[in-house]
Each structure stands twice: as structure tokens, then as C-alpha cells.
Amino acid sequence: MTNKGQILRLLNYKNLLKHLQTLGFKKVFSDNISDTLEISSSLVRKDFGNFGITGNRKGGYEIDSILGKIDDILGKDEIQKVVVIGVGRIGEALMKYQGFMKEGIQIVAGFDIDPSRINTEGNPPVLHNDKIADFIKENDIKICIMTVPQMVAKHTVDLLSATGIGGILNFTPIKFQSTAELTINNINIVHELENLIYVVNKQKDKE
Amino acid sequence: MTNKGQILRLLNYKNLLKHLQTLGFKKVFSDNISDTLEISSSLVRKDFGNFGITGNRKGGYEIDSILGKIDDILGKDEIQKVVVIGVGRIGEALMKYQGFMKEGIQIVAGFDIDPSRINTEGNPPVLHNDKIADFIKENDIKICIMTVPQMVAKHTVDLLSATGIGGILNFTPIKFQSTAELTINNINIVHELENLIYVVNKQKDKE
Numbered sequence: 001m002t003n004k005g006q007i008l009r010l011l012n013y014k015n016l017l018k019h020l021q022t023l024g025f026k027k028v029f030s031d032n033i034s035d036t037l038e039i040s041s042s043l044v045r046k047d048f049g050n051f052g053i054t055g056n057r058k059g060g061y062e063i064d065s066i067l068g069k070i071d072d073i074l075g076k077d078e079i080q081k082v083v084v085i086g087v088g089r090i091g092e093a094l095m096k097y098q099g100f101m102k103e104g105i106q107i108v109a110g111f112d113i114d115p116s117r118i119n120t121e122g123n124p125p126v127l128h129n130d131k132i133a134d135f136i137k138e139n140d141i142k143i144c145i146m147t148v149p150q151m152v153a154k155h156t157v158d159l160l161s162a163t164g165i166g167g168i169l170n171f172t173p174i175k176f177q178s179t180a181e182l183t184i185n186n187i188n189i190v191h192e193l194e195n196l197i198y199v200v201n202k203q204k205d206k207e
Numbered sequence: 208m209t210n211k212g213q214i215l216r217l218l219n220y221k222n223l224l225k226h227l228q229t230l231g232f233k234k235v236f237s238d239n240i241s242d243t244l245e246i247s248s249s250l251v252r253k254d255f256g257n258f259g260i261t262g263n264r265k266g267g268y269e270i271d272s273i274l275g276k277i278d279d280i281l282g283k284d285e286i287q288k289v290v291v292i293g294v295g296r297i298g299e300a301l302m303k304y305q306g307f308m309k310e311g312i313q314i315v316a317g318f319d320i321d322p323s324r325i326n327t328e329g330n331p332p333v334l335h336n337d338k339i340a341d342f343i344k345e346n347d348i349k350i351c352i353m354t355v356p357q358m359v360a361k362h363t364v365d366l367l368s369a370t371g372i373g374g375i376l377n378f379t380p381i382k383f384q385s386t387a388e389l390t391i392n393n394i395n396i397v398h399e400l401e402n403l404i405y406v407v408n409k410q411k412d413k414e
Contacts, residue, residue: 004402004406007401007402007405007406008398008402011395011398011401011402012382012398015380015381015382015398016382037382038384073405074401074404074405075404075405075408080404082400082404088300089299089300089303089304090297090300090301090304092296092300093295093296093297093299093300094297094396096296097296097297097396099357099380099396099397100397100400103397103400103401105397105400105401105404142404142407142408142411143400143403143404143407145400150306166407166410166411167403167404167406167407168403169399169400169403173222173306174222175219175222175223175244177245183403183406183407183410185399185402185403187394187396187399188218189301189304189306189394190306190307190310190312191215191218191219191222192376192392192394193289193307193312193350193352193376194214194218194281194310194312195211195214195215195218195392196350196374196375196376196390196392197281197282197287197289197312197349197350197374198214198280198281198282199211199214199374199390200349200350200373200374200390201282201349203373203390204349204373
């Protein structure tokens with residue numbers, strides 16, 4: 001299962017099921033999930049079948065059991081160490097984001113070229129860019145978040161690629177393509193906002 | 208054209224073409240675009256046809272002309288005013304993000320409930336949450352970015368919905384559904400990172 005849509009569905013199932021657990025639910029039906037997530041219930045059952053989750057349409061699925069399987073699939077047994085490249089406002093906000101730790105993701109360092117942002121005593125520390133390659137190798141870092149300015153994005157990808165890192169979550173406006181060795185997922189916040197503006201304006205025009 | 212995939216492609220065309228312009232390109236071929244964006248060239252030609260962009264496989268397309276059409280389609284003739292709800296680290300970073308203005312998006316205010324974050328003299332100002340409804344109505348705001356804590360996300364959506372706003376770009380981990388009146392697009396950064404971790408770990412396992 002390496003399809004991005006499938007993994008995101010899996011994460012959505014997990015989110016929803018954890019929420020239902022807090023409400024006291026023990027079991028869930030594929031129809032409940034499909035209604036809430038706006039997908040077909042047959043797709044939910046197919047996903048669960050693929051993950052080896054047993055249950056049925058009539059009796060429902062044990063939430064505990066589904067969550068256990070999902071964590072197994074996601075390999076949640078070890079902490080995932082991630083670094084942030086480019087500690088401007090967005091990079092800094094992500095470095096300190098509280099939501100990662102409860103999913104087993106730890107931001108272990110940030111890197112920047114600006115001496116005023118370096119803070120080796122910080123938690124996590126901010127180190128100079130010239131330490132990136134050694135840090136990634138010594139700490140076996142597989143994933144980084146890239147929040148550098150657009151004009152140095154290409155250069156940064158080249159630099160990261162040479163370190164042997166496996167994945168980049170790219171927040172710059174430049175869209176990069178993955179290679180066999182390096183997976184790059186792109187989040188373009190400006191595009192997301194432009195898209196929303198377009199949809200809303202079209203809707204207002206219709207009214 | 209209200210399909211999200213189509214609009215995001217349009218924005219990707221624009222990004223790429225602007226980049227090519229800086230390199231001195233005047234014309235572009237659908238094959239160049241499709242190779243770079245990893246889509247089929249027939250899809251590029253189909254999109255251009257839908258937008259009313261003329262050109263052909265042999266002679267190529269005038270970049271200036273495509274960019275003009277795209278801006279027309281996106282309604283880029285007026286500044287889009289956007290507010291940020293929840294001025295924590297990520298909200299603050301987005302309020303001050305430089306990349307919006309060049310796309311005609313202006314963040315005109317932030318809102319928070321925490322008195323220590325209120326700054327009515329700021330540029331843009333940060334106002335108290337109890338001003339949200341009046342501000343949205345008085346300034347005809349159609350779009351907001353929601354960066355509140357997860358536990359108040361549902362309450363915030365209800366509050367925003369009552370103001371008549373048209374669109375929310377939701378950065379909380381709660382996935383909200385759009386209604387006929389209110390479009391909600393969800394960006395879940397933790398999920399994006401978890402997805403990347405999963406893909407990279409699978410790849411490393413194979414090696």
C-alpha cells in the first residue's frame with residue numbers, strides 16, 4: 001500500500017475512530033465511517049479487508065482492533081525524527097508545533113543560514129546549514145520539512161538529495177518531483193488559498 | 208470549472224509559465240508543460256481548450272496570452288481580503304507570509320481570544336474574537352484561514368458559518384465538510400508528514 005490516497009484515508013479513519021473512542025464508542029460500522037468521511041462504505045470495507053481488519057457489515061468493527069492494525073501498518077512503534085530546513089516564521093512555527101509529538105513525530109533540529117536564528121541550546125536546537133549533512137547521517141534522519149525561501153529551494157533540494165535523506169515535505173511554492181531515491185510531497189498554501197477563493201467567488205456569482 | 212484538481216492544475220501552469228518567462232521564454236509547447244508537471248499533454252491541451260486558450264501542438268502557445276487568460280479565469284482583477292482566525296505560531300506566521308500579496312491576497316486582520324495576542328495597531332491588526340462577525344460583514348470578507356486549537360475548531364466553524372463567510376482554509380486536525388453555503392478546504396500537516404514517513408519507510412524496507 002503506497003498509494004497516497006489510501007494512506008490519507010487510513011489517517012482519516014484513525015482520526016475519526018480516536019474521536020469516537022473519546023465519545024465512548026466500542027464498535028463502528030462501515031456506513032458510519034463512510035457517511036462521516038464522504039466516501040463509499042464499500043471502499044471502507046475494501047480498505048479494512050486490505051489491512052487485514054476483520055468484522056462485518058452487520059456486527060461492525062472493534063475500534064480498538066482497527067486502531068491497533070492501523071498503527072501496525074503505519075509503523076508507529078518507533079519515534080520518527082524529523083528536521084526543519086529554514087527557520088523563518090513558518091519553519092519556526094512548525095518546529096514548535098505541539099500536534100506532531102502525539103503522532104510519534106519528533107522535530108529534533110532546525111537549520112538556517114542566518115546567524116541570528118542559530119540557537120544550539122534551543123529545544124529543539126537551530127543549527128547552521130553547514131551542519132545538515134553530518135546531522136542527517138549521524139542521526140539517521142529520513143524525513144525533513146523544507147521551509148526555505150523560494151529562491152534557494154532548488155539548491156536546498158540538491159543539498160538534501162546528496163545527504164541520502166528519503167523524504168522532503170516541501171512548503172516552498174516550487175513544485176518538485178520525486179525520484180526513485182527521494183520522495184518530495186509539496187504543500188502550496190498560496191495555491192490552496194487561491195483555489196478556495198476561486199470556488200467561493202464562483203459560488204457567490206451564481207447567487 | 209469548479210473541480211479542485213482543475214484549479215490546482217491551472218495554478219501549476221501559472222507558476223511554471225511565470226518561471227519560464229523569467230528564463231526568457233516567449234512560447235511554450237504542451238509537451239514541455241506535461242513533462243514538467245507529470246500530466247499528459249492531451250490533458251494540458253484539453254485544459255487550454257476549456258479556458259479558451261488558442262495555440263497548437265506545432266506552433267506552441269504564447270506564454271503572455273496564457274497567463275492573461277488564467278488571471279481572467281481566477282478573477283485576479285481585485286485584491287482578495289482574507290482574515291486569520293487564531294493567531295498562535297502558525298496563524299501568526301501565515302498572517303505575515305510574504306507570498307500571498309504577489310498573488311493578490313491581502314491578510315487584513317487576525318483574531319484571537321487571548322488578550323496578550325491582541326494588537327489593534329498591528330499591520331495587520333490582531334483583534335478580539337468578539338469582533339469577528341462585525342468585521343466580516345463590514346469588510347465583505349469571503350475567506351478566512353482557521354488556525355485555532357483543535358478543541359475549539361468546531362465552535363469556530365459554527366461561529367464563522369453564522370457570519371455568512373464563504374470559505375474556510377482549515378489547518379486544524381479536524382476534517383470539516385463543506386456545505387452549500389460554506390466551502391471548507393482542509394490542510395492537515397500532521398497527516399501529510401505521516402503519509403511521507405510511511406512512504407519513505409516502505410521504500411527503505413524494500414532496499
